[in-house]
Amino acid sequence: MSDNPYAALGLTKTATQDEIKKAYRKLVRTAHPDLNPDDPTAAARFVKISAAYDLLKDPETRARFDAGEIDATGAERPERRFYRDHTQSRGQSPGGGQRPHFDEGFDPSDIFAEILRQRGQAGGAGGAQGFSAPGPDLRYSLQVGFLDAALGAKTRITLPEGGNLEVQIPAGLSDGQTLRLRGRGAPGFGGGPAGDALITVSVRPHPVFARQGDDITVTVPIRIDEAVLGAKIDAPTIDGPVSLTIPKGANSGRILRLRGRGVKRSGAKPGDQLVELRVMAPTHPDQALTEFLQGWAKTQTEDPRHDLFRKGA
């Protein structure tokens, strides 16, 4: 119990015997388990205030406590059972009515919660609960753009029965993948849970980018001078242009890797972007270049097709 029996009764040391009795009687009314059968905290409070009262009801004991001769702890009562504990298991009262059995700790204020809980549990319980079943899954198909699938996006699908459904496209979604939106399918029967919406996604191709798993591939044309001399150019990525260094003597078909510039799927190592170079001859070569190349060609002994014929012959 509390160290201060006066506080337990809501009193101070100066209280009269009459005040002590009155305070105790009032508190018993709210704390006696048999007078408050629905209050699970009643017994503990009742024990506490009774112990306090036991100490203070007798002026002699009270004086000894006030003088510090005895402390508050000696006054506790042993565990006891209350009448309310008995009324729940058997019929008893002279001339009393029938007593249906009910559960220990029943709280009438729980009636709404109880009813709602039973509704929630109904799925699959069967028997006395009545028929209930989860609703069926509903299937949809959805086309998303290449970049939306690679980067992730929010979109909506319009439902045939009206209304629409917000769909979160996760970054790195692949063509043909199915998204499951839990509980967005058809409603359940008899209080059962709703089914799921299953959305099969097809990804539209992109004019520039392609996917190899989490890597993005792109072909980047370069000029002859950039190929021969090397250069710093801008290459497109799914996140925007990124500067790319072309090494000297780079040929068509050479693949440069931009690390971490591919698809960033959550929980996975980000993919790379693979840039394939394609050397482009000028569409309209000018006089100077033509003359230079005519002269340059005469001095060349290297045959780029040498291996081709040797291996292909």
Next chain:
Amino acid sequence: MSERITEAEAIARVTGLTRTRLVAFIEAEAIVPRSEGNALLLENVDIVRLDLLCELSDIYEMDAETAAMVLSLIDQLHTSRAEFAALVKAIAREPADVRARLGAALQAAGKG
């Protein structure tokens, strides 16, 4: 199997119970012992009822008649609670739509 608690055992077990008090409670019909031959026999539930009766008498200085009246009110409270619990259980066995309808009606009644 009923418990067989004699008057003397009851007086020994219940704090504040005297023979005079026990007779008064029995006369007020707060408890109704079984009689077997010459002996009056009590059950465990009578013991806890006597605990409560003695407490009411001591704390509120009630006489046996008053304590018996309060105990009869408590009996009615317990009966109502038990009936209410049985009602809730019966409702819980009803199909979901019936429960939903009752729940809605109860909520509406609670607001009204």
